[in-house]
Amino acid sequence: MRNPNQPAPSSTTASFAGLKRWVDAVLYSSAWLSAAAVGLMWATFLFWRADVPPRLAIMIFTATLFLYNIDSVLPYKYGQRLVLSERKLWMIHHRRELFLLALGSLAIAGVLFWLDGWQHLLGFLGHLTAISLLYSLPVIRIGGRWRALRDFPLLKVFLIAYVWAAVTVWIPAFYLNKPLLSPVVLVLFSRRFLFILALAFVFDIRDYTKDRLTGTRTFPGVFGVRATKVVALVALVLSNFLIPQGAAFQHVFMLSLPTLLAGSIIWFADETRPDYYFALLADGVLLAQFFAVYLAS
Known part of the structure; x- marks a missing residue:
C-alpha cells in the first residue's frame, strides 16, 4: 500500500516508466537484435534488387530470437561471479518468460524451415546453429574444466562475425x-x-570485467581496451573499402553513414556506459545499415 504522505506519481512519470518497461522488453529479449538480423539480410536482397520473402524473414527473426534467448537462460550462467548490470538483472527477473519465448520462437522457425523446403540446406544451417549453441554451452572438457567455444582465447568475436555474415549474406545468395x-x-x-x-x-x-572474472580471454583482456578499439576501427575501415561490383554511387555513399556512426560508437565504448548504449545504439547500427541501403535503393 502506498504511504498516504507520499505524493502520487505524476502521469508523466508513470508514462515514462511504462515506456521504459516496453523498451527494456524489446531490447533485453533480443527482439531488437533479431530485427537487426532481418534488416541486414533484407539489405542483401535489396543489393540484388530482390524482395525479401516474408516467411524467410520470419524464420530468421524467430531463429535469432531462439538462439539468443536460450543462451540467456542457460543454468550455468546463474552460478557465475558476475557484475550484475540492469540488463542482466532484467534477464534474471524474466528468465521464465525468456525461456518460453525461446521455445515458441523455435517452434515457429522449425515449422517454416520444414514447410518452405530448406531441408537441402540442413548441413549448412545446422553448422551455424551448432556454432551458435556451442558458443556459450560448455560441452568441451579441457584441463579438467568444461568450456564453451567462447572460452577459447580471442575466438568469440570471430564466431559472432562469421555466423552473422553467413546468415545475412549466404542465405540470400x-x-x-x-x-x-x-x-x-x-x-x-x-x-x-x-x-x-x-x-x-x-x-x-x-x-571486460565479466570476462576477466570468468576467465574468458578476449581482446580487451589481453591487449587492452584502447588497442581493441584500434583493431575494431581498422576492421570497420576495411569493410567500407570493400565495394561489391555493381554497387551504385548512392549505395556506397549511404553505407558510409552507418560506418561513421559505428566508428563513433566504437571509439566512445566503455564498460561503464549504460546498457542502452550497447543494446540500443550498438545493435541499432545494424538496422541503420539496412535503412541506408533501403534509402539508396
Whole structure:
C-alpha cells in the first residue's frame, strides 16, 4: 500500500516508466537484435534488387530470437561471479518468460524451415546453429574444466562475425541461386564479416570485467581496451573499402553513414556506459545499415 504522505506519481512519470518497461522488453529479449538480423539480410536482397520473402524473414527473426534467448537462460550462467548490470538483472527477473519465448520462437522457425523446403540446406544451417549453441554451452572438457567455444582465447568475436555474415549474406545468395564463391558474394560476405567484427569488439569492451572474472580471454583482456578499439576501427575501415561490383554511387555513399556512426560508437565504448548504449545504439547500427541501403535503393 502506498504511504498516504507520499505524493502520487505524476502521469508523466508513470508514462515514462511504462515506456521504459516496453523498451527494456524489446531490447533485453533480443527482439531488437533479431530485427537487426532481418534488416541486414533484407539489405542483401535489396543489393540484388530482390524482395525479401516474408516467411524467410520470419524464420530468421524467430531463429535469432531462439538462439539468443536460450543462451540467456542457460543454468550455468546463474552460478557465475558476475557484475550484475540492469540488463542482466532484467534477464534474471524474466528468465521464465525468456525461456518460453525461446521455445515458441523455435517452434515457429522449425515449422517454416520444414514447410518452405530448406531441408537441402540442413548441413549448412545446422553448422551455424551448432556454432551458435556451442558458443556459450560448455560441452568441451579441457584441463579438467568444461568450456564453451567462447572460452577459447580471442575466438568469440570471430564466431559472432562469421555466423552473422553467413546468415545475412549466404542465405540470400542460396535463395537467389548465386554461387557462394562468386566475387560479388565473397566481397559482400567479407564486408559484412568485418562490419560485424568491428561491432563485436564493442561488446567485448562491455563485458571486460565479466570476462576477466570468468576467465574468458578476449581482446580487451589481453591487449587492452584502447588497442581493441584500434583493431575494431581498422576492421570497420576495411569493410567500407570493400565495394561489391555493381554497387551504385548512392549505395556506397549511404553505407558510409552507418560506418561513421559505428566508428563513433566504437571509439566512445566503455564498460561503464549504460546498457542502452550497447543494446540500443550498438545493435541499432545494424538496422541503420539496412535503412541506408533501403534509402539508396
